[in-house]
Amino acid sequence: MRIEPRLNGVPTPLEVEPQELLLDVLRDKVGLTGAKRSCDVQVCGTCTVLVDGRPVSACTYLAVETDGHDVLTIEGMRDTPEHDRIAAAFTSHAAVQCGFCTPAMVLTIHALREADELGDEDVVRRELAGNLCRCTGYRAILEAVTDLQRTEATS
Amino acid sequence: MTTEVAPKVPSDTAQIGRSLPRKDAAEKLRGEVEYVGDMTVPGMLHGKVLRSPLPHAAIVHIDVDEALALPGVVAVLTGADLLDGDPYWGHAIKDRPIVAIDKVRHVGEPVAAVAAVDEATAEAAVRAIVVEYDELPVVGTIEEALADGAPAIHDEVIRPGLFHGLKLDQRREGNVCYRYALDTGDVDAIFAAADIVVEGDYEFPGVYQYAMETHTVVADASADGITVWSTCQHPFLVRAEIADLFGLPLSRVRVIVPYLGGGFGSKSYTKMEPVTVALARKAGRPVRIQNRVDESMATTRRHGARFHMRTAADKDGRLLARDVDIAFDTGAYADNGPRVVATGGDAAPGPYRWSGVRVRAACVHTNTAPSGSYRAFGASHLQWAGELQVDEVGRRAGVDALEMRRRNLARPGEVVREGGKPLDADLIGDIEKAAAALGWDTPTPSGHGRGLSVGLLAAGAHPVSSAVVRLEADGEAIVLVGSTEMGQGQRTAFAQIAAETLSMSTERVRCMGTDTQFTPYDRSTGASRSTTLAGMAVHRAAGEVRADLLEIARSIWPDAGDELELRDGAAWYGGESRTYPQLVAKRFGLSGGQLIGEGDVHPAGTGSYAEGPVFWEVCVAAAEVSLDRETGAVTVEKTATVADVGKAINPQLVERQDEGATMQGIGNALFEEMSFQDGLLLNDNLLEYRIPSMEDLPIESSCIIVENGDGPGPFGAKGCGEGAFAGVIGAIATAVADAGVPVNALPLTPERIWRAIQEKPQEGVAL
Numbered sequence: 006m007r008i009e010p011r012l013n014g015v016p017t018p019l020e021v022e023p024q025e026l027l028l029d030v031l032r033d034k035v036g037l038t039g040a041k042r043s044c045d046v047q048v049c050g051t052c053t054v055l056v057d058g059r060p061v062s063a064c065t066y067l068a069v070e071t072d073g074h075d076v077l078t079i080e081g082m083r084d085t086p087e088h089d090r091i092a093a094a095f096t097s098h099a100a101v102q103c104g105f106c107t108p109a110m111v112l113t114i115h116a117l118r119e120a121d122e123l124g125d126e127d128v129v130r131r132e133l134a135g136n137l138c139r140c141t142g143y144r145a146i147l148e149a150v151t152d153l154q155r156t157e158a159t160s
Numbered sequence: 161m162t163t164e165v166a167p168k169v170p171s172d173t174a175q176i177g178r179s180l181p182r183k184d185a186a187e188k189l190r191g192e193v194e195y196v197g198d199m200t201v202p203g204m205l206h207g208k209v210l211r212s213p214l215p216h217a218a219i220v221h222i223d224v225d226e227a228l229a230l231p232g233v234v235a236v237l238t239g240a241d242l243l244d245g246d247p248y249w250g251h252a253i254k255d256r257p258i259v260a261i262d263k264v265r266h267v268g269e270p271v272a273a274v275a276a277v278d279e280a281t282a283e284a285a286v287r288a289i290v291v292e293y294d295e296l297p298v299v300g301t302i303e304e305a306l307a308d309g310a311p312a313i314h315d316e317v318i319r320p321g322l323f324h325g326l327k328l329d330q331r332r333e334g335n336v337c338y339r340y341a342l343d344t345g346d347v348d349a350i351f352a353a354a355d356i357v358v359e360g361d362y363e364f365p366g367v368y369q370y371a372m373e374t375h376t377v378v379a380d381a382s383a384d385g386i387t388v389w390s391t392c393q394h395p396f397l398v399r400a401e402i403a404d405l406f407g408l409p410l411s412r413v414r415v416i417v418p419y420l421g422g423g424f425g426s427k428s429y430t431k432m433e434p435v436t437v438a439l440a441r442k443a444g445r446p447v448r449i450q451n452r453v454d455e456s457m458a459t460t461r462r463h464g465a466r467f468h469m470r471t472a473a474d475k476d477g478r479l480l481a482r483d484v485d486i487a488f489d490t491g492a493y494a495d496n497g498p499r500v501v502a503t504g505g506d507a508a509p510g511p512y513r514w515s516g517v518r519v520r521a522a523c524v525h526t527n528t529a530p531s532g533s534y535r536a537f538g539a540s541h542l543q544w545a546g547e548l549q550v551d552e553v554g555r556r557a558g559v560d561a562l563e564m565r566r567r568n569l570a571r572p573g574e575v576v577r578e579g580g581k582p583l584d585a586d587l588i589g590d591i592e593k594a595a596a597a598l599g600w601d602t603p604t605p606s607g608h609g610r611g612l613s614v615g616l617l618a619a620g621a622h623p624v625s626s627a628v629v630r631l632e633a634d635g636e637a638i639v640l641v642g643s644t645e646m647g648q649g650q651r652t653a654f655a656q657i658a659a660e661t662l663s664m665s666t667e668r669v670r671c672m673g674t675d676t677q678f679t680p681y682d683r684s685t686g687a688s689r690s691t692t693l694a695g696m697a698v699h700r701a702a703g704e705v706r707a708d709l710l711e712i713a714r715s716i717w718p719d720a721g722d723e724l725e726l727r728d729g730a731a732w733y734g735g736e737s738r739t740y741p742q743l744v745a746k747r748f749g750l751s752g753g754q755l756i757g758e759g760d761v762h763p764a765g766t767g768s769y770a771e772g773p774v775f776w777e778v779c780v781a782a783a784e785v786s787l788d789r790e791t792g793a794v795t796v797e798k799t800a801t802v803a804d805v806g807k808a809i810n811p812q813l814v815e816r817q818d819e820g821a822t823m824q825g826i827g828n829a830l831f832e833e834m835s836f837q838d839g840l841l842l843n844d845n846l847l848e849y850r851i852p853s854m855e856d857l858p859i860e861s862s863c864i865i866v867e868n869g870d871g872p873g874p875f876g877a878k879g880c881g882e883g884a885f886a887g888v889i890g891a892i893a894t895a896v897a898d899a900g901v902p903v904n905a906l907p908l909t910p911e912r913i914w915r916a917i918q919e920k921p922q923e924g925v926a927l
Contacts, residue, residue: 033278038198039191041421043372044453044846051372079191092189096181099812102820103647104188105372105421111189134853137846139372139422140647142823143854144861145816 008072012037013081021068028052028063031078039079039108050136053109054078058120060113060135079108087115090153098149102140110136114150126151173728175659175666176875179812183652183671184419184645193419196376196391197450204378205234207439207449208282210272210289211458212264215300215527215839216313217293219262219271227274227288232281235443236289237273242438249405251323251397251429253337253494255314256530258405258434263296265313265492266527267840268458270435275443298527300838302466302487305335305524313492313525322400323429325622325769326498337490338498338523340505344578345516350481354472358552362545363905365833366464366489369534370851371646373421374456377436380446385412386437391420393427393644394684395674401430402437417674420646424824425533427646428686429496431459454844461834462534463500464489465541469508471549472516477557479550479568481516484508486542488531490523495532497523502769503538503618507886510546511576511587511616511776512568527839533686535824536617539779539886543615544829544893548902551611551894561612561894562595569614572870576616579770584870584878585778587614590802593864594782594891597800608797609899610784613890619879620774621687622767626680626760627697629658631705633752635729635740637662639671639701642682643694647820648881649813650690654698656809657691657874661702662709663726664740680758688777688879691809692872693761699874700759708755712743775871775878778804781822781887785895792914794896796826799861801884806871817881818863825888827852831907 009018012035021030031037031054040063041051047062054063055077056070082088091111094100101107113136117123122132129150138146187193224236239247239261247261248254259270272289276282297311304310313335320328328338351357371391378389385408392398395415403413420427432449440447451459467486473479486504490497505521534540554564569587570576576583591614604610627641639658645651651671659666672679682694706726713724713731720733730737738746744753765771780802786795801818808814831850835842843849863884871878889906896908901916 029279032198038194041195041373042197042450043374046845046847048846049372083190083192088190092186095189096185099179099182099185099649099816101182101185101188102649102816103371103373103420103422104184104193105195107188108191130854130857134855137372137851137853139370139424139824139851140820141816142819142821142861143852143857144819144823147854147857 006069008069010071010074010076012076013078023069025068026064027054027066027068027071030068031063037078037080041105050113051106051109053112053136055112055116058116060116079112082112082115091115094149094153098145098152100141100145100149106136106138110138110146123150123154173663175656176809177807179810180652180656180666182649183655195373195419195421196378196389197373199378199389201378201380201446204446204448205275205277205443206279206282207273207275207436207447208279208286209270209435209449209455210286211455212260212267212269212271214264214293214295215267215298216296217264218296219260219264220292220294222272223290224272227285230281230285230288232277233274233285234445235275235439236285237439237442241442245407249401249430249434250494251321251401252496252498253324253328254319254321256493258438266458266529268455268529269492273435273439275439275447298839299335300526300836302489302524302526305526306487310335313527322404323397324498326502328498335525336522337494337525338501340502340521342505342517342519345481347481347483347516347518350516351470351472351483354480355475356473356553356556357470358549359470360904362467362469364465364541365906366531366836367462367534367828367832368457368834368849369424369426369462371422371424371426374451374453375427375432375459376450377432378446378448379436379440381437381441385414387414387416388433388437389416390433391427392417392431392433393423393646393686394429395644395676396642396681397684398430398433399676402433405434406437415676417644419673420644423646424535425537425686426460428533428684453846457841457844458529460495460532461529462537463497463531463541469545469549471553473553473557475557477554477559477564477567479512479514479553481514482509483518486521487524488521489526489528491526491528491530493530494523495530497531500533500537504541506577506618507539507615508542508546510543511570511583511614513570528836529841535821536779536882536885539615539617540828540889543613543779543886544890547613547890547894548897551897562591562600565591565612565614576776581773581776584775585804586868587778587780590778590780590804590866593866594780594800594802597862597864598782598784598798608784608786609895609897611782611891611894611898613781613887613894615779615886615890617777617779617883617886618773619688619777620692620772621689622683623693623761623763623774624683625693625697626682627694627701628680629698629701629705629757631740631744631755633741633744633754635668637664637669639669639698640679641671641694641698642674642679643690644674644685646685648817649810653691653809653813654695657695657698658702661699662706664729668729688882689774690879691877692774692879695874695877696761697759701757704757704759705755709740709743712747713738716746777879777883778802779883779886781884781891783888783891783895785892785899787896787899787901789917792910792917794830794908794913796858796892799858799888799891800864801887802864802866803880804866805880806869806873806878807867807876808865809877811865814865814880815863818884819861821881821884822861822888823852823857825885826856826892829889829892829906829908831909833907
């Protein structure tokens with residue numbers, strides 16, 4: 006099947022099988038490897054990309070469903086001021102360790118901020134529970150995000 | 161090994177002891193880091209492994225014709241391809257075939273492997289392979305393995321691997337492949353005369369490390385040799401095993417390790433490399449094999465354990481003797497089982513002033529997934545139970561838990577294992593700090609419990625590391641060291657160590673991944689050894705470059721004497737300075753050239769396990785939990801851990817290590833468990849095997865960094881990152897007991913706690 010998602014802002018014609026998963030298409034056909042494969046069952050969140058601004062697990066999302074929709078991956082976000090803001094907070098808190106979950110974490114936070122869905126610490130804990138991280142123990146990530154929210158609320 | 165005197169550096173330019181930003185943060189945040197699974201090499205095929213659906217069976221026949229006939233399939237590897245050489249590997253015991261030969265010993269064991277043009281084709285081909293099995297009796301548990309007349313999972317003699325480091329007998333005793341023992345004092349007499357004896361049977365679950373990046377290997381085999389890109393923690397040990405297995409000199413095997421997506425021990429030693437190399441050889445083209453989560457769970461995991469433990473004390477709560485009999489479930493193959501058993505045996509007594517210790521530890525095969533390393537192995541298995549018993553002695557003697565530890569813990573310089581390194585940490589100071597962070601002297605809120613936990617972990621593994629530091633003509637430095645960056649931040653720490661030694665900015669130092677063709681030898685990345693041992697090698701290598709710089713500077717200022725100073729990337733004397741690029745140019749007489757320094761660390765004695773460890777890593781934590789008596793749910797409210805690191809090269813990274821270990825400890829203590837039934841793993845996915853999410857983060861957790869300068873590493877540093885794991889499990893278990901529900905089996909699931917409450921509704925129940 007021929008589909009044409011707007012991939013990182015660029016209309017991108019792709020030939021895909023109906024059963025092909027978005028993660029496989031991104032990684033193997035397009036060569037965008039920022040979204041990672043891990044659990045394969047929509048639990049870990051490390052394959053997260055944004056479809057029309059909402060986080061989806063690319064490991065269980067059919068590529069054909071992106072036809073005509075916006076798909077944003079870390080490759081399309083990393084040169085934006087918003088990425089710089091999140092990255093600065095993560096860097097100052099050392100909220101990055103192995104980095105495998107990091108691009109997905111950044112995309113999820115970006116989507117939540119865009120939708121104004123990141124509130125206090127309890128909300129952050131709940132909203133980010135779908136992005137697992139085995140290295141950091143989450144403390145640094147939580148602090149980075151709450152710090153980012155607080156800084157912007159006061160500025 | 162001796163600690164070298166740090167070069168004199170003005171404090172305002174200090175590169176160590178500061179929380180400098182991680183050098184890999186930007187590229188990781190931008191998603192630019194290339195992990196093995198992101199790599200392609202020209203001509204690369206995709207491999208998939210056919211894995212056994214049965215826990216124990218003879219292979220009668222394998223039919224690969226249909227698989228080979230599929231368009232796009234290039235090669236199929238089976239045991240029949242391996243009969244011309246010695247196809248068994250294993251760093252401790254050579255017991256694991258590249259793919260199964262004649263029989264399978266666990267569900268998920270590789271039986272065949274397919275190389276095809278893409279992963280979907282490889283998967284289809286795997287499904288097209290027909291295997292006829294003849295089922296054998298299943299040994300599903302430690303009890304079944306140790307029962308009289310139990311079926312033997314292995315009947316071959318034990319052949320030691322290249323890196324066992326332990327005395328191994330050739331003969332197996334049924335399903336036991338290794339035993340470890342400690343004996344001091346007249347234990348039976350002490351127990352017979354003791355006022356207080358606490359005794360119990362304990363269970364520790366099998367656990368999945370879950371490095372989010374699964375085991376992934378790209379292999380290329382040509383007439384010139386073998387190249388492997390691998391998610392491995394120990395590139396040089398993998399190189400040696402691959403060279404041994406495929407009959408090549410070390411120089412013809414090249415192992416390249418980029419960043420790892422987590423390790424935690426799951427990627428220590430050899431894992432998926434042999435089958436990927438064998439498949440690439442058969443295909444005649446490079447092949448990538450990337451495990452899925454269920455495959456990684458079948459590749460390696462943490463040992464489950466069962467043990468009987470008893471503790472003797474006098475009426476004042478003075479600890480006298482401990483007696484422990486442990487069986488570790490190493491699964492179908494030894495993997496790192498013997499080491500885990502020995503380290504667990506060392507951890508079993510706990511760091512107290514015992515008059516008598518008896519430990520018997522056995523490494524037992526079952527028809528389950530092979531068990532290997534996972535962060536703080538051994539101590540995690542045993543410490544929680546030992547600490548429960550210390551607290552129970554205290555309850556009977558009327559002595560507070562903190563006071564029990566003050567009275568009984570070993571002091572610095574005292575023996576903690578006969579013949580081994582004396583205690584090199586202030587444990588009483590450490591646990592007092594953890595207790596204070598929890599507010600130990602304040603009343604415990606109703607429905608809450610508080611616990612303390614102290615232990616030791618034999619750290620450092622084998623002390624062999626080397627490094628090269630190159631100062632380039634432009635004043636930038638490159639550190640080559642074979643230690644693997646898997647998230648802990650060691651490339652940043654090494655850069656800081658080199659920068660400090662060279663009196664230059666960390667920003668101008670780069671540390672690369674490992675390519676065994678070019679990177680100097682490092683034994684392994686694990687056992688909290690990198691900062692201490694590889695870090696010392698980096699320090700020494702940088703020290704050679706430093707000496708070169710001083711020598712060149714002296715040729716410029718022959719009268720400088722002691723007033724010559726290196727500072728901020730330049731040599732200074734009498735108000736004059738020469739930058740490092742100027743010094744390099746001075747040596748080589750033109751632009752170009754580089755100053756090269758080498759450093760290494762090697763054992764002072766024989767390097768044997770018995771003489772070790774390199775240092776004792778402390779496993780110290782305190783925790784406060786709340787308990788819902790209606791549901792049995794435990795919530796960890798607060799934790800405090802102690803990172804007794806000698807000198808924190810980067811304090812923020814030290815804290816991050818403890819925070820990560822704390823959360824893994826919470827998972828292990830409260831809900832993580834691989835559920836095997838008759839050899840079948842019932843929860844082989846992340847839906848049914850839950851790991852902690854951000855919602856499990858305690859309200860408050862603190863990491864206390866202790867810097868006594870007593871480590872054997874650079875600037876008095878010693879490692880961290882594992883101890884908190886064992887400490888936290890123990891602190892949670894003792895806190896739950898403090899809340900009135902002592903439980904002798906982990907994890908402390910709501911069901912287990914609820915049942916314990918129903919069965920023993922009164923508080924202060926004896927263990």
